[in-house]
Amino acid sequence: MSRIGLVIVFMALLSAREASAAGQGMQACEIDRPGLLALDRQQFDQDVRGAGGGWRAVAARPGCETAAADLIRDYRKAHPDDPGLLYWHEGQLRAFAGDYPAAMALMQASKKPAPQDPTGWNPYVDATMAFLAHDKQGLAAAKQALEALPPAPDLPPLKDGVIELPMQDGQVIKMRWPPNADVVEGLARCMEKSYVVAYSQECRPGSP
Template identity: 45%
Template sequence: MIIAALALAVLAAGDAATQCQYDRSAMLALDLSVFDQDINGGWRTLEAKGCAKEAADLIQAWRKAHGSMGPADTLLSWHEGQLRADVGQYADAIRLFQAGRHPAADDAKWGWNLYVDGSIAYLRGDRQKLEAARAKLSSLPRPAELKDAIGPDGRPRAVRWPMNIRVLDGFIRCWGQSYKAAYRCAVPTV
């Protein structure tokens, strides 16, 4: 019985390793939009298979291979940080989240950095700072640019405001759970 259970565990570990394999050269050759934003391409294909650590390592390798991408660096840092947080690498995630901040002048009306503050507070277990970031984010007025937003189909589209507040609400709602669980704990929309 013990031998059969051990054999199944070895097979399961082998299957997990196989599902996380990918063509590294092909991935590193992708342009930024496919690598980072295509839901069916780039690092997201690994994440979809449950390979968050491998996806984070791939983002790190892609960033190293491509050098500075200007403003895209913050987005890639953020996505790598989220993946590192998903697998419990909180210190690395915090460092990457810090690198994912936007310049204060560019962010004043958008609140991205408040979302960063709240996410870091969650990882550090500082509920008071999380709630303070959430309160500041919730008080931001809707930017004029979002009043008449048009979707890719040319039709008006509602843009939820403030952006990312649902994630901070989820962190509060599921306080004490892992980042991965709490991130998916966003308050349902009506």
């Protein structure tokens, strides 16, 4: 066989292998889309039991971040009321998949009007977007704004960086203040790494 013929055979085999791998990837991310889109908001977005339900069950599969993000996008369109947190979760998934521009646009859409943001959500979003934009100064400014946030007057007093919230059943939930400060610290520590790594426990305070 001529050299040209060998090249043609090699390219054909490579193409077939890539097509097979792509097909297997699509199959791994197959979902019951109508069933998932029919879930209520709690079931779709906040089911964290076990490996998670709703979109989380899809995102837990290796390589299915974009499929899960597309599912959230479709759910937002089918259920347009109060989509703020859905924008955020879709944005996170697109960031995990490496699509930072799309992620940043979605994260921006998740921000709240300032009077409706007593827990520092907007500085957290700003810090994350600055990380994705490789904006070290912007991340530092957002981190400072978050850390300076005082607890709301109706919350219990802050003790060693923790607020203890009594529940009706007698249990007490301990919440670090401000929320997401450890995540932002991790982003600052791992500025040169991917969002997948920087968001993980590996980069947060207390990690070796």
